[in-house]
Amino acid sequence: MNWRALFKPSAKYSIIALIIVGVVMGVVGYFATQQTLHATSTDEFCMTCHSNHSLKDEVLASAHGGGSAGVTVQCQDCHLPHGPVDYLIKKIIVSKDLYGFVTIKDFNTQAWLDENRKEQADLALEYFRATDSANCQHCHTRIYEDQPETMKKMAKRMHERNAKQEGDKRKTCVDCHKGVAHPYPKK
């Protein structure tokens, strides 16, 4: 190939054309990926690998599945970020699960979950801590300011006090609220 041709005026257009084609493909690719990612974020998708785990039943039995408001919170509402970029990054991390699924012996059994619950729960909690429980706050928007009248006095007091804490002293939702969807293991 004659590289000098790239800088000739006639070749310039083809480079511009290539860039345009590239951008178009990038945009199309981006939306296609979003669609795929969306499809891969339903409870059903999560439960394809976790099908023998009691996770979904636990959510349904909790306030997040069986509450009086008729809301069933989806796995992704709590476990996946809402911004597209963070979402992609987390998805890539989650894709390690594919490797785990193939390599961890007896992974998709209730016995495995019971056995490894504490370790898995703490891994999951790491994510919530790293994001200041952003997913919880996505729905629970009025915990620290403008608290609802109906909120228990004790809850109000705890939340108000926590909101005033600075730096490391300030706790995140899951520091005080463990096991809001699955039973948090004691040991």
Ligand code: HEC
């Ligand atoms: C390809 C199979 C597969 C799919 C699909 C899958 N998981 Fe998992 N998941 C695993 C495996 C394997 C582990 C154990 C990972 C390990 O310890 O290496 C795991 C662990 C977890 C953990 C605990 C560990 C951690 O890092 O937080 C959570 C939470 C979790 N999965 C949530 C989900 C959610 C939510 C979905 C749906 C968006 C989902 N999983 C879909 C295979 C899967």
Ligand code: HEC
């Ligand atoms: C998709 C929205 C949504 C998300 C995400 C969500 N919640 Fe909730 N949560 C609710 C709703 C709705 C209720 C009330 C259910 C009812 O009682 O009718 C609730 C109830 C609660 C309660 C009171 C009931 C109980 O279990 O004690 C606590 C505490 C709570 N959520 C904490 C959390 C935490 C911590 C997270 C993040 C790990 C979280 N929530 C994520 C919607 C959500």
Ligand code: HEC
């Ligand atoms: C310093 C500890 C602490 C932190 C941090 C904290 N909470 Fe609470 N929260 C409590 C206590 C204590 C209660 C009252 C006891 C109970 O109902 O479980 C409570 C109650 C609640 C309730 C039930 C309110 C009611 O009236 O029934 C919800 C919902 C809730 N918290 C959500 C959250 C969310 C979301 C976050 C993060 C933004 C959060 N909390 C952070 C301690 C905390």
Ligand code: HEC
């Ligand atoms: C209301 C928020 C919420 C919902 C909905 C939710 N989770 Fe979780 N999940 C958590 C939190 C918080 C933890 C960390 C441990 C704890 O506090 O119980 C966790 C822990 C886990 C773990 C680690 C093992 C364990 O039991 O602690 C797995 C696996 C998991 N979730 C999968 C799922 C799947 C699959 C779904 C959907 C069927 C789901 N979660 C729905 C909040 C949620």
